[in-house]
Amino acid sequence: MRGCALPLTKLARPPHLSKFKSFPFPIAAIAPHSLTPPPKSHLLLSSHHPKPNAPFSFPVTVAAQQEQQQLQADEEENFQVLTALKTDYNDILIVDTPKSRMLLLDSSYSVHSILNKEQKWTESYWDEFASLPAIVPKGPIAILGLGGGTAAHLMLDLWPSLQLDGWEIDKILVDKARDYFGLSDLEEKTKDGGVLNVHIGDVFIPSKDFHRRYAGIVVDLFSDGKVLPQLQEVSTWLELRERLMANGRFMVNCGGSDGGPNAIDGSTDPELLSSDESWLLNPALRALAKAFPGQLSWKRMPKENGENFMALTGPLPDLESWSASVPSPLSRSVKNWRLL
Structure with missing residues (x-):
């Protein structure tokens, strides 16, 4: 069965990397991309990159500042x-x-993909994308921002007849995802x-080849830990909308309240916003609200799952029917969507 919980034999590292050492590190200090890192806990990586595609020089310095002086052994x-x-597009x-494999990108070294070894679900926004096929017409679904393929693994595991088109700008990243995240398995029917x-x-x-092609489009595009600036523009969403077939939908990871440099405009005091108005803090959601007036639903992931803002275009689905069509934990989480 396809999914995030791949057999450990498929996760063996290539022999030429056997010289790399193991480092003790509290994994809780590494947060999914666009999420706010835990207080006083971060990953420091110092290396010199003489040219694109050159390997990092080692040793890599890994350090974590902790709130407590010492960590218990079971926390590490x-x-x-x-x-x-380093490539032309990414670090x-x-x-x-022992429990997972993670892809960290760009200068923020934020987690862009995760592959769990003992369970399928990630307990983060990637899981939400797997619920999209239940509420769109029959047809192919695009993933804009494929990364290591976390969403693709989950979607094909739950919907094994699904036709997915995954988009990624960095060819070297895709090759690494094939080597380390089982992406090549998903490229076989x-x-x-x-x-x-x-x-x-x-x-x-723009391409005429994708006009009205997709039943659904997953959008997960970030750089330096923030949603791409293009996604903060109404015009971008109007152009991308031309790729959706009738009754098709977008599902978007909009990041956190600091989704971009214009996350909070000068007239908005975040202290005065209610929970129902917190979407105003997110620049991508504000652009989507203008591009899809009356046709946008949103939710915010729980604090323990990263607090990312999520967006869904189209009429608000029948939440009970949607819940009944997907397994747990999705059957619970889809009920949290609300019309803007």
Whole structure:
């Protein structure tokens, strides 16, 4: 069965990386991308990158400042750096722990993908994307911002006949995802005919080939820990909307309240906002609200799951029917969507 919980034999690192050492580090200090890192806890990586695609020089310095002077042994996990390099688009760092494998990108070293070894669900926004096929017409679904393929793994596991088109701008990143995150497995058809087709390129370049093509589009585009500035523009969403078929939907990871440099405009005092108005803090949600007036639902992930803002276009689905069509934990979480 396809999914995030791949057999450990598929997660073995290539022999040429056997020289890399294991480092004790509290994994809780690494937060999913666009999330606020835990207080006084961060990952420091110092390396010199002489040119694109050159490997990091080692040793890599890994340090974590903790609120307490000492950590209990059961709060720490050993992790291994499997690969570290710089491309034209990213600083790529892939780390392996006894329980999961993580893809960290760009100068913020935020987590962009995770592959759990003992369970399928991530307990973060990636899980939400797997609920989208239940509320869109029959047809292909695009993932803009494929990363290591976390969402694709979950979606094909739950919907094995699904046709996915995954977009990623960095070819080297895709190659690493094939090596370390089982992405190549998803590029082979399931017994039900489902498959992931990988596209390398800029998702914002218009193409007639994708006009009205998709039943749903997942959007998960970040750089330096923030949602891309293009997604804060109404015009971007109006252009991307042309790729949706009739009754198609977007589901978007909008990041946190600091989703971009204009997350809070000068007239908005965050202290005065109620929980129902907190979406105003997010620049991508504000742009989506203008592009899809009366046709936008939103929610915010719980604090323990990162507090990301999520957006869904189209009429608010029948939440009871949606809940009945997906397994736990999605059957509970889909009930939290609300019309803007």
